Amino acid sequence: MNYELLHALADNQLDAETADRVRNEMQQDPEMASEFQAILDLKKFVQTHAVPVANDALWVSCQGRFREQARAKRVDSFVGRYAWAMSATVLGFIVVGGLMQRNSPAGNVESADIARIMMTMEPSVKAEAPSPVLKRWVQGAFALAQESAASNKLVVRYAEAFTVEGRPIERYFLRDGAGKLVLVVLPGVKSFNGLETVPGNSSVATGQMGKSNFVAWNNHGAGFVLIGDRKTADLAVLAERLDSTN
Amino acid sequence: MLFGKRNAKDAFERQAEKVFPSVFGTALRLTRSKEEAEDLAMEAMVRAYEAYERFDGSNFKAWLLRIVTNLYINRYRQRQRGPQLTSLEDDAIYEPVGSEAEIPDRMLFDEALGAEVEEALARVPVDFRVAVVLSDIEGLSYQEIAEATDVPIGTVRSRLARGRAMLRKALQGFAIHQGYIKETDTTNDEL
Secondary structure, rough: OOHHHHHHHHOOOOHHHHHHHHHHHHHOOHHHHHHHHHHHHHHHHHHHHOOOOOHHHHHHHHHHHHHHHHHHHHHHHHHHHHHHHHHHHHHHHHHHHHHHHHHHHOOOEEEEHHOOOOOOOOOOOOOOOHHHHHHHHHHHHHHOOOOOOOOOOOOOEEEEEEEEEOEEEEEEEEEEEEEEEEEEEEEEEEEEOOOOEEEOEEEEEEEEEEEEEEEEEOOOOOOEEEEOOOOHHHHHHHHHHOOOOO | OOHHHHHHHHHHHHHHHHHHHHHHHHHHHHHOHHHHHHHHHHHHHHHHHHHHHHHHOOHHHHHHHHHHHHHHHHHHHHHOOOOOOOOOOOOOOOOOOHHHHOOOOHHHHHHOOHEEEHHHHHOOOOHHHHHHHHHHHHOOOOOHHHHHOOHHHHHHHHHHHHHHHHHHHHHHHHHHHHHHHHHHHHHHHOO
């Protein structure tokens, strides 16, 4: 007797041909039929007594977990779908901000910036001739300021134009009877921050760079820095004379 | 698309709510601990929820019970019982029954299920018990049980025959008293 076939028949898990064969065998074997009935009785007994178990509280907890999962998945999906766009937006802000910073020189210059600009010995781009407008003004200023603080004519040795950190700069190397001077013109600069004012002359600020003094002032929509190895007062007088030539 | 997914999730909840008692009952009968059964059932439901898009639509209850059973086999049984091996040829393998009445969780278990049948089921080794529970209590086909337990159908047949024989032996006193089993039916112990 194949008991496994009897169990499979009781479970309706046999194909029709095999099921018929087992039923025919049972008709000829009372013991087999009795065993088959015992299997059916046991199945019925278990089905009657072992019932599904309700657990409403656990089901409610499961529903809570489903909602958490759904929420987490929505967030993941959104981030996954639009991560490129968010990254591109942030990158765009950075690039645009950088370009604006680069192409729009600030109207203010800090004292530390002055030192860095003045100390830049090598032009960051090929030197060019100063802009015609400023060049004319400088030439006129020097021509009219016949007398320097040392009662000598101020001479322009040479000039150059270049950019430092995106900021256009024109630099004039000067000389008079008291020595060499450097005049730096910063187009677009409207004020200098962090510098001291010269006593009795509120339009000129002053500072020190290494052992040299410098004075700074604004005019013609540009900032001017005059540096030389001489007293601040002398530089201020010279600056005032240069500025008054306009 | 969004509404489609939402509808699918709603459909999952509707179906899952109907079969959840079977899921929890199976977890309870496998772990025989209310706390572990709740943990197992919850884990299975969450996994099913996540995997619902891959459900083939055939038999939702069988699919859920397959997840519960697989989870139990992979996670709980190996952890709790260690490398213990059971052999289909070894009828003498039974889970310990003497100390179980002393386990607090066991009391909760008995309160939740019919004590006599569950006590008898508890005496059936886990491999055979899984087959009996999935077939006789949950009504799964042999093919579905084979998929749930990751064994061939022939093994399912064998485990069912042996598991029922063990269950009958464990139940004989109560079943005879209740009239479900005739006294002469209990002679097939060689099963």
